[in-house]
Amino acid sequence: MEAFNNLMYGFGIALEPMNIAYVFFGVFAGTIIGMLPGLGPISALALMIPITFAMEPSSGLILMAGVYYGAIFGGSTSSILLNAPGVAGTVATSFDGYPMAKQGMAGKALAIAAYSSFIGGTVSIIFLMLVAPMLGRVAVSFGPAEYFALMVLGLTAVVSLSDKSLVKGLIAAVIGVMISIIGIDLQTGTERYTFGSAHLLDGIDFLVVALGIFALAEVFYMLLRGGGGKEQPRNAIGSLKLSGKECRAIAAPIGRSSILGFFTGVLPGAGATIGSFLGYSMEKRLAKDGDTFGKGNIKGVAAPEAANNAACTGSFVPLLTLGVPGSGTTAVLLGALLVMGVTPGPAMIESRPDVFWGVIASMYLGNIFLLVLNLPLIPLIAKILDMPRPLLLSLILIFCMIGVYGMSFSVFDLLLLLAFGLIGLGMRLFGFPAAPLILALILGDIMEESMRRALQISGGDWSIFIDKPISMWLLIIAALSLILPLVKKAIAGARA
């Protein structure tokens, strides 16, 4: 009941005409930003800080939060249409979204992404409202040992992401981990794989690799195969409507992934990317038609989209209840709040209820706006696919290059992009899956850093990973998820 009263108080703030305008502007800007790779939510928010200086803190945060979840909402568009994920959280969406678009179901894929994002976001806000104060504890209970175990669990998804050959999937994953190691080692300050180049000191940005091995490799592949535009473009956007059967099929995956996504979002540092990969691989394993994942299964779009939006809202828990940022984006939000004179932290719910409840209420509104805004836009945006192939391919190329250059203003990164495009093409031609590489790249450095931190704390004693209950359970689940499929296969083999 108290939560309800608080929420009504929050709506009182969120429904002030100016704040409605801010929510709308925030999610609108966010959607656009999300669609363009390179201009991720972090840089967009940093650019907005000066605008929010003069605002009431609650309005400022309402606007900035809108940009953040709007960007995650809109991020699926380029993943689905162009195989070019603009933000890390939407990589998993491209696995089935892009095949759907190729099969002439772009409209349906985008619609599923929009519905799933909406539900994931909304479920997550309900959780945020009801359990946020208690969850602060859960967030801090994750130390280095627990993170290591979580990353191990995340990496087991490699098995489900490498469909044809497990060995090739594992090779791709090892290369991903090797790429993640490039740069200055945080623990010792040693340079690894930098070849003396200052450009590699901070490692290789995820976006360069993702755009290279997904989007650019796809362009090269089409050029090789299609001979530069002789083949007819596939055009059809398809209907946006979902049949009753399809709705029933995606309902459970959306529900499960929303909850999973929320809890991964709560953990500082884990966030939308890991949530979406875990959601995707969980659904692939649970589904009876799991073997069609990666070939345009609607559940493969629904699960990661619900998870990444839920995780985005979940990442507000550590920010609002502990005052510690859970991700790069919430770090910028924290900075902005401090400048506006609000100190997020345990005391904020009492000292600034207007900010806390106002933002939560505004998120309900924002998600509705996003749905209403995005659905009518789908046919317009999906028209991109109507373009003649030479134009479309050049567009993807420009899109990738602007995305990478706009992020770092570095020509070196453009060359890297090209290199990863060629690597991606080679991988496709020789049947190596790209998804395990990306997953390992994302998880690799957190996994390594957490492991070494944990061992440094324990004085080199490996038992720290099983002495801590959360870490032990995560490792057991990881082991089970690797062993069970083998057991199943063995049993099936014995029967046959």
Place this chain on the structure above:
Amino acid sequence: MTAKLSRLSFLALPLAATMAFGAATAQADDWEPTSSVEFIAPANPGGGWDTLVRTTSRVIQEEGLAERNFAAINTPGGGGAVAWAQIARDAGNPHKIFATSPPIILVPLAGTSRYDHTDFTPIARLITDYSIVLVPADSEYESLNDLMEAMAEDASLSVGGGSAPGSMDHISIAGLASAAGLNASDVNYIPFSGGGEAMTNLMGGHVEAVITGAGEAAGQLGEDSDIRALGVSAPERLGGSLADIPTYLEQDIDYTFDIWRGVMGTPDMPEEAVSYYENLFAEMLETDGWVEARDQLGWLDAYQDSEEFGAFLDEQKELFSEVLSELGLLGD
């Protein structure tokens, strides 16, 4: 007569006006930016350098202190090394300045940047923050000396910090340990990727103490907080919510540590440009807009002009080299 007088005044008035105008602007009038000024944060948006660049550009603009625009530009990479390498190639350019802090000395000392502070032109030191030592609220350590004694007995006692080994937080705690009679290399320093992450790990009981910036920690401390502060590295007590925290000096450990931030320019920046920026920033520190932003961010003014700042940087380099060589982290 009257006609004559009026004619005189007709002549004199503009003349006097010109003279007065000339006198008022004489200081800054020698040189002014002729195009917009690139103000570089050698890091991604959101960090300390970025906040400094964005806040100062905004105040300069809002208070109408400069005719030309100050454009905030992020050039991330190599803990600053990428931006420094670019700026170093732009010798003499009066329209390019950048935010700086101890990494301009520490990163070259660690051997990962070819350029150090002597390659650039010091403009002004602006602000400072201090280190703060934190423990969980229910920790058995009541004072800094309790913690130091425990560290002397148990070398595996973990102290988290928000930056890499050999960078600010590590130097700060190692110097403190050394001043308290321990070996600097005895500190089991656990690097996290930011002060926030280090504090989260402290709240969760994953490390036993944390060293981070006092400004960053200020919001976390208070009545019902899960964490408690043992000391600050300032020469005197800080204000606001940090007023109750004793300094290291009060606890008989003769050590202070500054996390200063300032502005530098391109190599061999013309003198008149340096003095223009010096005066501009000095003027900015007096404005209400600055005072407000500074207080909200928990910064403390610590202005030094170009010459003082240059000398200060040389001193800092000596101090850091000592601690780093004690830690065995001095690069080549």
